[in-house]
Amino acid sequence: MPKLVDHDARREEIVDAVMRVVARDGYAGLSVRTVAQEAGWSPGSIRHYFRTQQELIGFAMTTLSARVRVRIERQGSRATDLDGVARLLEEILPLDSARRVESEVWLALAVAAHTDPELGAIWREVNTGLHGLMESCVLVVAELSGRALDIPAETDRLHALTDGLALHGTLRPRLSAARMRAALRTHLAELAAGR
Numbered sequence: 001m002p003k004l005v006d007h008d009a010r011r012e013e014i015v016d017a018v019m020r021v022v023a024r025d026g027y028a029g030l031s032v033r034t035v036a037q038e039a040g041w042s043p044g045s046i047r048h049y050f051r052t053q054q055e056l057i058g059f060a061m062t063t064l065s066a067r068v069r070v071r072i073e074r075q076g077s078r079a080t081d082l083d084g085v086a087r088l089l090e091e092i093l094p095l096d097s098a099r100r101v102e103s104e105v106w107l108a109l110a111v112a113a114h115t116d117p118e119l120g121a122i123w124r125e126v127n128t129g130l131h132g133l134m135e136s137c138v139l140v141v142a143e144l145s146g147r148a149l150d151i152p153a154e155t156d157r158l159h160a161l162t163d164g165l166a167l168h169g170t171l172r173p174r175l176s177a178a179r180m181r182a183a184l185r186t187h188l189a190e191l192a193a194g195r
Contacts, residue, residue: 011049011059013039018060019059027108032056058122061109065126066104068092072133081144082192085137086185090163093184094169095177097155103170134159140190145192152192161187 017039021030032053036043051058068091075088094103113119135155142149165180 001073007049012063014041014046014049014056014064015060018056019064019101019105022105022108027112030057033086054116054118057109057112058118060105061113061119061122061126064106064109065122066083067100069129079137079140082141082185082188085140086181086188089134089137089158089184090181092162093165093177093180095180100170100173103166107170130161131155134162141188141192145194149191149193157190158187184191 011073014035017035018030021034021038025034030053031145032043032046033051035056036046039046046056050059071091072088075084075091078084079088091099094100109119110123113123135151138151138154138158141154142151161184165175169175169177169180
């Protein structure tokens, strides 16, 4: 009887290998060969799933984004007060080792997306989704506070804050999870209070 292969699980294994390579060696160390070596596969096995390195990287970006989106969706129904909004937004911050690796990988891929049209399209789609998330959070804060907020301006401000925390939390390991949480929660409280 032929061996049954779970192709989706194999693709997930490949993405995990991409993440380990990028976290360890940076984007410059990423190749089909290094991913194959990290996964314990042959380069031909990787190419069975992804014809080109660009296809592999694009799939890794999409998968990483989907993983974060699942966590956000789990928190979404709980975002009915400031604490719930903060917990939802914390899902995109590097508050633990797993999310720090995700953030390191995302940052490396986002830099590559700046000069690669295919990756750039994926990045723009994800960023548009994140901006929508920020707007939803600002709308919840406006509703909770009963205040008329400048939704576009506050959305941009919240997006800039979370991007900045993610960047600094990734590049400055001394920036603790507690400090990132405090900065986010202080901003949300000040937004609700009209400061």
